[in-house]
Amino acid sequence: MRWLLAVLLAISLHANTLVVVGHFEKAHRLKRSQILAIYLLRRTTWMGRRLIPINLPIDDPIRKRFEEKVLHRSRAALMREWRAAYYQGYKPPKVLASQKAVALFVRSVPGAIGYLDRSLAQRYGLTILYEVKE
Secondary structure, eight states: HHHHHHHHHHHHHHHHEEEEEOOOTTTOOOOOOHHHHHTTSSSETTTTEEEEEEETTTTTTHHHHHIIIOOOOOOHHHHHHHHHHHHTTOEEEEEEEEOOHHHHHHHSSSEEEEEEEEEHHHHHTEEEEEEEOO
């Protein structure tokens, strides 16, 4: 019985793991600093493709986790950075309504990169580029 509880706990923890995903043929894992550069619009291409960073809505708890655990930036700091980038000719990350929308967009648009739960990334066959260590 303990064995079964341990397996179920491991599965539930694994399902809620936050991952950064893309849809690249020969992708390598990214470092946190590379993801930060992508989301702060300092890096706009990777593996010969223009990057399209995707965000979840501002009130989504997964977005909050991503900003805290991966970007290490407050919401206000990110808004300032994106505003400054906008005036230099860059658009802030595109916002999609749900994790499913992110998964479908990333799967169908070359160069798109987003974040979501590991289970959804696996369901849609996305390449995991970075995994958040909880």
